[in-house]
Amino acid sequence: AENKVIRAKEIKLPDLKDNYYYSVSFEPINDSQNKFYKFRISTNDTEPGQAPTIWASTTQVYKKGAYYLNGIKQNATLMFKVGYTPENLVKVSYLNDQYIYENLEALPRAYLINQVKFIENPDEILLQMAEGGAYNTAYIEEPINSNSFSNNQTPKIIGVENFTDHGNKITMEVNVIDKQFLVLTDNYLEDWTAYIDGKETKVYRANYIFKGIVVPEGEHSITFKYEPEYLKISLVVSVLFYLIGIGCFIILSLQKRFRIKIR
Structure with a gap:
């Protein structure tokens, strides 16, 4: 809320490997539930057009209480991929100080x-x-x-x-x-x-x-x-109660007619 940096980590550009996954871990933030935080990445001392780019979302997988990357358990709370813009990405627009790219090799749904x-x-x-x-x-x-x-x-x-x-x-x-x-x-x-x-x-x-x-x-x-199983069960139960209701109505109607005839 006060726009203060509460956690930070530095990666030196000379150590940067193209298309490499970096894992970042921070200590827990107290009283953080239901609050919003910004994740910001900045670079310096880079030539125009050569700045590293986070061009792929994390491929972490949460399973059995741990994060996995390529089948290997990771000791991290955040993972991202840093590299230079791949050949299959094409810049399509510029919005809110951010470039938007289209992935030409994206598979269809x-x-x-x-x-x-x-x-x-x-x-x-x-x-x-x-x-x-x-x-x-x-x-x-x-x-x-x-x-x-x-x-x-x-x-x-x-x-x-x-x-x-x-x-x-x-x-x-x-x-x-x-x-x-x-x-x-x-x-x-x-x-x-x-x-x-x-x-x-x-x-x-x-x-x-x-x-x-x-x-x-x-x-x-x-x-x-x-088609979740509980919906199928609910449908069967509903139909069953519907049939029972109709049956009770028919029985009561027949009993009423029978009593009238006796009188």
Whole structure:
């Protein structure tokens, strides 16, 4: 609130390595709950156009009470990647004293790929992802039951058509000449189900945290639905009580008519 620096750490530019992850740890801040803090990075003694840039968000993963980077446990509370602007980033605008870049190699939210690899260890998958493996292969944590993919082909990414997000329902269309693996870059949750042309299909945990399904050759309509188990149970209970209510109403009506006839 007073714009004072309460924690600080210095990294010397001569020691800077391009595309290197730096971990920064600070002692806890007392009474910090529900308060806002600014994280500021500044540089000095750099030539114009050569200043280091934080161009990638942290790839830390929180698991079992610790942070992991590339499958290795880290002793840090904050990690960021420092380097010089990569070739695949293009400056598109300048807003509020900050440059905005477009990543030309960013993967779409949903895409098809013809290479699939089974790796049982999730930390190894994370390592492959950190090294850019998602551009060549989809990684899954359990074997695919259908016929194996031909991993001898050149890796190829294909986009989907008519992608629509309705919140708890995502739809898209695909048209492929051979079997592909579709990756939806939304968090994997067991309550999500997938349908190809109205028929339910298995959802795999893909690329460590995303969803994926096997898509056969041809033209298909694909739907992902969020169908949590508690909603299904609530629906069954509601229908059951509804039927019980109707049954009680019918019984009471018949009893009333029977009494009237006796009189």
